[in-house]
Amino acid sequence: MTVSRVLNGKKGVRPETRKRVLKAIEETGYIPNSLARSFTLQKTKTIGLVIADITNPFFTTLARGVENIAAKNQFSVIFCSTDEDREKEALYLEILVRKRVDGIILAPATQKGDSLKSILIKRIPIVLVDRELKSPKNLDLDIVKGDSVYGAYILTKHLLSLGHRRIGIVVGSREISTAEERVQGYKEALIEMGIPVEESLIKFSSYSEEGGYTATKELLQMRERPTAIFGGNNFITVGAITAIKEAELRIPHDVALVSFGDIDFLSQIYPFFTVVTQPAYSMGVIAAELLIRKIEGRDKVKEKREVVLKPELVIRESAGELLTKEVRAKEFCSA
Amino acid sequence: MTVSRVLNGKKGVRPETRKRVLKAIEETGYIPNSLARSFTLQKTKTIGLVIADITNPFFTTLARGVENIAAKNQFSVIFCSTDEDREKEALYLEILVRKRVDGIILAPATQKGDSLKSILIKRIPIVLVDRELKSPKNLDLDIVKGDSVYGAYILTKHLLSLGHRRIGIVVGSREISTAEERVQGYKEALIEMGIPVEESLIKFSSYSEEGGYTATKELLQMRERPTAIFGGNNFITVGAITAIKEAELRIPHDVALVSFGDIDFLSQIYPFFTVVTQPAYSMGVIAAELLIRKIEGRDKVKEKREVVLKPELVIRESAGELLTKEVRAKEFCSA
DNA sequence: GGTATAATTGTTACCGGTAACATAAAAAGC
DNA sequence: GCTTTTTATGTTACCGGTAACAATTATACC
Structure with a gap:
């Protein structure tokens, strides 16, 4: 019509007719039905964003990036929190395919991409963020990620440069690529210094406070306690802090603590923890741009695209620059 | 079929036929098209959640509650961040109506509900969260909110009980109901103590760090500086901290600082700030349950439902219990 | 003014489900 | 075995858009 x-x-359309139509729309309060439109056009102008947890500032910042780019291109975003649960992930992916989203941005809960089968069959464009997939082989999906190996490497080197030799590390599940990569970067730094890698100092736990708390507790109970602990993400670090407090140890006097991923709010108010930060917002922006280009067929490149963003080391006080630390602490406690 | x-x-359906169908589905990799289904059934099993900012922990926690209840009832959620911008809000609402969501949960950016016209026409169920609407009159939408008046009242009373008499307050835009209510609670507490309300101590700014920073700076530059500052939400408080630090003042020695809304992460690690907390997760859960009941027609009640959750005062150290404070600070600075 | 041409408006079919009905097949009853 | 009843499967129309084409009306041109 x-x-x-x-x-x-x-x-x-004659200007006069246009005016008449517009008036009729106004009068009847007509609102187009995108459902019908999407249905005929076979495109929904919607992308699915599947992440671990909308409560994690890293992911919300990333999500913000995705949303802003999506809005700019008239796309809506459906958010899904998997809680790192592969079944929930599979369920959400299935729902997204059913809803015929035009594309999907996924931070996979595991390195096995079995739940992607239907998406691949339907040839829905997909971009991974933050985390790699190991199988199926030759999947070659586009990905936007941080350089976890490098980030862990420089963070560990920093600890080593401060004299630490027994460094415990707590990361997420072995199922998640970043956990493996962060451990790898940690090992590389140790090996470079000729320090033997002690497996009992490496804890694959979960990217959660609970996980950080439990694993840190174990590390602190070792006969020979580590002098430093490497928190694998923001949540783990927060859990680690609780464990360290509970053991009545002081940071960094008794044990140093560094974190992969900054600790929102806290660091802003009181820049105490030495961390490696990732550009979460940019990751979201880039992933969304890439995805939309693929959706609109503007991306001619056939090969797998891999965008790797360098994390940045932010040296503060939790690793043990005692002098600065005490001054700053005093400042804060009464700031 | x-x-x-x-x-x-x-x-x-004969068991044998069912098996055959299932096999065929398996083999062809068939995935139903919810678009078509929603289109014919005139229901999408989707709800829209319109909030200010997916980056604000208060809203993400609320969103989490909504999402969990939605998932339990096989509903999907479309998130929209308005950035407190009425035009963005209107745009998102329009999109949600076009997408024919079954219901909407809205934290309105302003107290004027003009952008709701189309929703009301389409008779889409809607539940407000966190914030009231003032107009149009007699709109009587269901709402789930915290008791801002009461929360601000007890927080202010706490400051008064510690001897503060000149208390500055920074809240969000006057356009937002919680801002007005928090100021009202603040005034009530003062009036009860027979303390005259000084308008220059009341800053309607914006619920953002920037807003908190700027307004606090102004308060601190007054000839007669307030001895305490009331941050209207988590972001404002963070901005206030920056301003106080910049002025080289100490909390609480030189100026006390309390917050409406807890400061995520920070409070967990270092429980320093005295705050009033709101049950964000519950708000999300209740709002979603209410909405879904309305969608499914299980809610027979005709009148406006108003669920008001009481906030809770958490006394910590930023308002000035000096002794405890110093001990704790020491603990943390080396904890 | 009449025809050729261009611009505008109208018509039909289709996207993929489901409700409502029609038909076909199986089970029951005598 | 044949009808009746029940159960299982097939058919048609519709939801509200849009593409492709058809029909109509306006404009250009001689």
């Missing part, structure tokens, strides 16, 4: 032409700004 | 019957678990 002519209405469709008017609403889509197509040419070939 | 029989397939539809099988997938919807309808009776009247």
Whole structure:
């Protein structure tokens, strides 16, 4: 009908007719049905964003980036929190395919991409963020990620440079690529210094406070206690702090603590923890741009695209620059 | 077709036929098209959640509650961040109506509900969260909110009980109901103590760090500086801290600082700030349950439902219990 | 003014489900 | 075995858009 032409700004409608249509729309309070439109056009102008937890500032910042780019291109975003649960992930992916989203941005809960089968069959464009997939082989999905190996490497080197030799590390599940990569970077730094890697100092736990707390507790109970602990993400570090407090140890006097991923709010108010930060917002922006280009067929490149963003080391006080630390602490406690 | 019957678990299909259908589905990798389904059924099993900012922990926690209840009832959630911008809000609402969501949960950016016209026309169920609407009159939408008046009242009373008499307050825009209510609670507490309300101590700014920073700076530059500052939400408080630090003042020695809304992460690690907390997760849960009941027509009540959750005062150290404070600070600075 | 041409408006079919009905097959009853 | 009843499967129309084409009306041109 002519209405469709008017609403889509197509040419070939007399100005007067256009006006009449617009008036009728106004009067009847007509609102187009995107469902019907998407249905005929076979495109929904919607992308799915599947992440671990909308409560984690890293992911919300990333999500913000995705949303802003999506809005700029008239796309809506459906958010899904998997809680690192592969079944929930599979369920959400299935729902997204059913809803016929035009594309998906996924931070996979595991390195096994079995739940992607249907997406691949339907040839829905997909971009991974933050985390790699190991199988199926030759999947070659585009990915936007941080350089976890490098980040862990420089963070560990920093600890080593301060004289630490027994460094405990707590990361997420072995199922998640970043956990393996962070451990790898940690090992590389140790090996470079000729320090033997002690497996009992490496804890694959979960990217949660609970996980950080439990694993740190174990590390602190070792006969020969580590002098430093490496928190694998923001949540783990927060859990580690609780464990360290509980053991009545002081940071960094008794044990140093550093974190992969900054600790929102806290660091802003009281920049105490030495961390490696990741550009979460940019990751979201880049992933969304890439995805939308793929959706719109503007991305001619056939090969797997891999965007790796360098994390940045922010040296503060939790690793043990005692002098500065005490001054700053005093400042804060009464600031 | 029989397939539809099988997938919807309808009776009247021979077990053997069902098996055959299921096998065929498996083999062809068939995935139902919810778009078509929603289109015919005139329901999408989707709700829209319109909030200010997915980056604000208060809203993400609320969102989490909504999402969990939604998932439990096989509903999907579309998130929209308005950035407190009424135009963005109107745009998102329009999109949600076009997408024919079954219901909407809204934290309105302003107290004027003009952008709701189309929703009301389409008779889409809607539940407000966190914030009231003032107009149009007699709108009487269901709402789940915290008791801002009461929360601000007890927080202010706490400051008064510690001897503060000049208390500055920074809240969000006057356009937002919680801002007005928090100021009202603040005034009530003062009036009860017979302390004259000084308008220059009341700053309607914006619920953002920037807003908190700027307004606090102004308060601190007054000839007669307030001895305490009341941060209207978590972001404002963070901004206030920056301003106080910049002025080289100490908390609480030189100026006390309390917050409406807890400061995520920070409070967990270092429980320093005296705050009033709101049950964000519960708000999300209740709002979602209410909405879904309305969608499914299980809510027979005609009148406006108003669920008001009481906030809780958490006394810590930023308001000035000096002794405890110093001990704790020491603990943390080396904890 | 009449025809050729261009611009505008109208018509039909389709996207993929489901409700409602029609038909076909199986089970029951005599 | 044949009808009746029950159960299982098939058919049609519709939801509300849009593409492709058809029909109509306006404009250009001689």
